[in-house]
Amino acid sequence: MHFDQRLIRKGKNEPREGLVQQARVSIDLASRYEAKLQDHGWLPTDTQALRTCLAILDTQLAKQADERGISRDKTREEAEAIDASKGFIRRLRYALPRVLRETSAPGVSHESFATMGRLGRSTPQIVAYLTRIAPAVERLDGDLVRYFGGARASKILAEVKARLERADTEQEAQLASLPAETARVYEAKGRVLELIEDLNRAGRSAFDGDATMAALFNKDLILRARNKRRTVSEIVPLDQVTSDAEKSGTGC
Helix, strand or coil, rough: CCCCCHHHHHCCCCHHHHHHHHHHHHHHHHHCCCCHHHHCCCCHHHHHHHHHHHHCCCHHHHHHHHHCCCCCCHHHHHHHHHHHHHHHHHHHHHHHHHHHHHHCCCCCCCCHCCCCCCCCCHHHHHHHHHHHHHHHHHHCCCHHHHHHHHCCHHHHHCCCCCCCCHHHHHHHHHCCCCCCCHHHHHHHHHHHHHHHHHHHHHHHHHHCCCCCCCCCCCCCHHHHHHHHCCCCCCCCCCCCCCCHHHCCCCCC
């Protein structure tokens, strides 16, 4: 049986319960505003696809298959590695406006730290971004030291990147030997998340200019479920920061 590996990777670490709850809300919104959403790319067939995937996830068998998949320790390790990496990136971004204004380091600018869209919680995208900005961070080490408690930012970057790469390698090894039923559930989780994201973009487009209505199209239940099972990273003490950008669908 063939499964979509891209969707499996997208869904593997997502909280099944949060996806189920969010999918129910999203289906209700899609049905209620069907006519308006069609003019912004969301079709009734998309709503049906979301219902089909929800039916796969919302069963006791799916719950058991999800729990039998990648070990919880490995899942937690990757989630914590992602948190540490994104915490570093946020701290860096808070420091950059003043650092770039005052630095004498040549060849470094805001463009050195630009992203191609959101990083989200994609391990490959986060690793690629950290790899790309590493030379610029190293050139700014002297300027950044006061913003990282006296530590070298380039050293912290190398640590969070290595941790994330290690966790990703371990999970990839487990993905290669997933039972078929677990692969099916992970694929469904990835598809549900992708469909919800597609619906949210269509909804925000359909209700552009109406902040109250546009705000209904969100991932709050998924984010809440992620946060519920998330633990504080131990790799480096980072200031507690609120990821408003992630909640609003912008930034890292």
